[in-house]
Every structure is written in structure tokens, then in C-alpha cells.
Amino acid sequence: MDFADADIHRRLDADGQPLSDDYEPPLSDDRLVEMYRDMRLARHFDQRMISLQRQGRVGTYSSLAGQEGSQFGSMYAVDDADWIFYQYREHGAVVDRGGLAEYIRYWMGHESGNAALIDHNIAPLNISIGAHIPHATGMAWASKLSGDDNAVICHFGDGSTSEGDFHEGLNFAGVFDVPAVFICNNNQWAISVPAEEQTASDSFARKAEAYGFPGVQVDGMDPLATYEVVEEALARAKDPDGSPPAEDAPGRATRPTLIEAVQYRFGAHTTADDPSAYRTDEDVEQWKRWDPIPRLEGYLHGRGSLDDERIDAIETDVTDTVAETIERGTDIEADPDDLFADAYAEPTQRVEEQRAYLNRLREEYGDDALLDEN
Known part of the structure; x- marks a missing residue:
């Protein structure tokens, strides 16, 4: 894919400049600065976790670097009551909702760290590829039948679309019009298999047509664009403006959506992977041109919402917060x-x-x- 010229929903260019002169962001400047801070914190947490793994203090870890735009663009759009299902790379959900210290313990081998996610309306982390998708559909259907106003947001990688669970879950979601937002994080690689060898479809979003509901492609390294498509999908899930539910589907009128967030994984698939075996450093550097963090920083600089002094303060805050979180998280003995x-x-x-x-x-x-x- 020629990412620069891709016909996908995008608001910012590679330097963080709006593509439209009259563009107004969907969030206040204060919230955008909070998002920037959270993205910086997630990236620093990622770096520290990889270091801890190399020291033998945590187990195999999956890096999120490069995917902060889709993670925080989506998390900032959801309500606290909405449930999050994810694979194993969307650590931004935990950064956004809290429980990061407990979460570290999961990567150390303590199951209590996984169980703690439930307190934040995050389903336990899923390692098996795509197996959580039918569960997300089931919870969304239960939400619909109970008549509450919640939605379920389900993250997975492009490799999951080759699993039967993906097709079964989305087919069921379409038949029963469940209030779910399925986010396919297309980071170009399912371990070592490139996206173009994962499907013959011209996009992963196009697969939604087979299940009878909308699919959309978005620049997943643009947090503003991601926020907009997720916000629209949530509105469709919770209040589809009179769109009737499927025939014989009880409960409130809801509609699912499949979002393909096109992005790139900067690091290895996990700390057990050697990406140099299947991709070049030149390819990685080309994608780093679209790094979501300096991209959002450039946009906020242009709006006058960030200056060097405030960036330095955020960096200090992020470093201190992650250090304190890791200290608390690792202060545990195994039984x-x-x-x-x-x-x-x-x-x-x-x-x-x-x-x-x-x-x-x-x-x-x-x-x-x-x-x-x-």
C-alpha cells in the first residue's frame, strides 16, 4: 500500500498539518494535550517493558510502538461504560482506563494482573488469535437484549481475519445487529506474513459487506481521524437514527461497524521475534515518517497548544509516572x-x-x- 496516497479517512499530513484549512478537531485543545501525554506515556511504558523483558523481569512482551494513534483515538471516543476487548498489543486501553501497575504483573506471570482488567471494563487479555471476537459479539448482543446503552469495542490484528472466529463473530454480529465496533489494526504484518498475502480483498474493511454492515478504512496513525470514525461507529451502535434492526432481532436498534485502522508496527511482533528476517530497515524508516506522536505534536504546536516548555514538563511527568508504576507493579512475590x-x-x-x-x-x-x- 502507498500509504501517503491511500484513499482512506485522514485529517493530518505526515507533519501534523491539517489537510483542510477550515478543519476543526473533534476534541478540545486540553483533551488533545491529554491524548498527546497519554500517547507519550504509552510509548515510554513500551520501551521500559521491553527493557524489563531483556532483563528477565517480565515474560514475552508485544510492543505497541507506532500504533498509539489508533489506540488512543479509539479510547478517547468510547464511554467508560463501554467494554473493551483486545488482542495483546492494545496496551493503550489500560493506560487510558487505569490499572497499569496491576497489568504489569500479568506480563510477569501473575494471572491477578489479567483479572484486574475487568474492574476497568476491559475483558481479559487474549493471546489466541481472534478467539475473543465471538465473545465480544456475544457481550454486545447481551447488551442489546438487556436494553442498556453500552457498546463493545473489539480490537484485533489483520492476521485475525484469516481465523474462523473472525468470520463467525462478524457474521453473527451482522445477523443480530449487535452494538459492536470491530477495529482491525492492520499493522502490515501478521508476525511475518505481509497484509497483501493475508487476503485477496482490496481492503480488510471491505469484508464487512459480506456481513451486511458498514466497513471503513482510516489512517490509524492519525488519532484525530481515528477518533472521528470510532465516534461515528459508536453513534451507529447506540443510536442508528432509526435504522431498523434485522428482522426478528429483539432489543434496541443497533448497528455494528468494521473499522480497518491502517498503520505500522515499528518494533518486533513480540520480544521473541526478529523482524529483520522478513522486512527491511528502510521500510520501517519510511513508515516512521507517519509516527503518530510527533504528528500530533506538530498539530498542537501549530495551534499554539504545545510549546517546548510544556513538552519538557510532559516528558518529566511521563518518565516519573512510568517509573513509579513499574516499581509498584513489580513489587510482588509469586506464590x-x-x-x-x-x-x-x-x-x-x-x-x-x-x-x-x-x-x-x-x-x-x-x-x-x-x-x-x-
């Missing part, structure tokens, strides 16, 4: 007994025997001795 807690709903005899064996070793030698032995 080996948790290894057996959720293997089965009811522990089997073999699991109980293994638990008892480990506990005898802990009593005899102590946890530190066992760790040293390993």
Missing part, C-alpha cells in the same frame, strides 16, 4: 501454589499429589533453595 489453582475447575487427584509434593519440598528446603536449585 508457587498458584501453579495449581486454575488447571481444572476441580483439582484432580494427580494435581493434588503434585501440589502436596511441591509443598513438602518447600517445607524441607525453603523457596529460595528451590529457586537456586533450578
